[in-house]
Ligand code: 13P
């Protein structure tokens with residue numbers, strides 16, 4: 057399968073982008089592997105004819121919105137992020153009506169339609185920087201309440217209104233699970249994604265996006281880490297740090313949607329060029345505004 061994928065990539069001028077949560081064998085054949093911010097930037101700049109996006113739907117949609125002339129394919133079109141739907145237009149309208157000077161800050165883990173209702177997008181690696189940079193004193197942070205409250209802690213000078221959405225995978229990690237790993241590995245540093253609940257984040261030595269977790273583990277002199285994020289990161293963590301040890305809460309956080317990106321599905325989509333991401337032009341143009349603003353403010 058790997059040989060066929062490589063051949064088709066060459067023949068069709070296609071590239072494969074994979075998130076760190078994609079299955080290990082898919083990360084291994086990808087041209088670019090990264091967090092959602094890095095992958096959005098790669099998708100915008102790339103000049104391949106076909107982008108095969110091994111992530112979840114909002115990632116493929118963002119690639120299409122940022123680079124509409126490319127054919128964006130997903131190995132499995134049903135790979136979706138449940139959190140991406142966890143706020144309604146009605147709630148956003150209500151907040152806009154109530155707070156005159158509010159900026160609607162939309163985590164990139166959201167549908168294209170929600171991006172259309174937003175002023176700026178953020179990812180977990182740039183949310184603090186972007187919220188700080190906004191002129192608005194009031195922010196409605198959608199859809200993730202956990203990343204939102206992490207940002208609120210880091211930017212106390214602003215009023216951050218939270219929305220009641222979350223990632224079911226990260227929200228399932230408990231304080232008890234992390235404490236139990238700490239008991240088994242007392243010297244391990246705790247690395248956590250900001251989508252985890254506050255009770256977990258309060259135990260963390262480092263809080264950051266998947267790319268930030270990877271960067272910290274690599275630069276650190278420590279040997280052992282308890283990793284509070286989806287266990288797909290284990291592939292890159294081990295590849296980059298063969299002598300270090302990585303442990304996960306039990307059960308391991310695992311995003312079933314990300315795991316739909318199998319090697320067989322990558323091959324099939326390259327062969328058939330199906331599962332294309334389509335965003336209607338009016339939605340694309342409107343959703344582009346907060347995405348472009350993110351890229352500008354994150355510079
Ligand atoms: P990153 O922004 O760290 O890539 O995270 C994306 C995501 O889906 C986390 O659950």
Ligand code: SF4
Pocket residue numbers: 112136137138139140165223224225226251286311313314
């Ligand atoms: Fe969405 Fe959570 Fe899966 Fe990330 S890990 S894609 S936030 S469900």
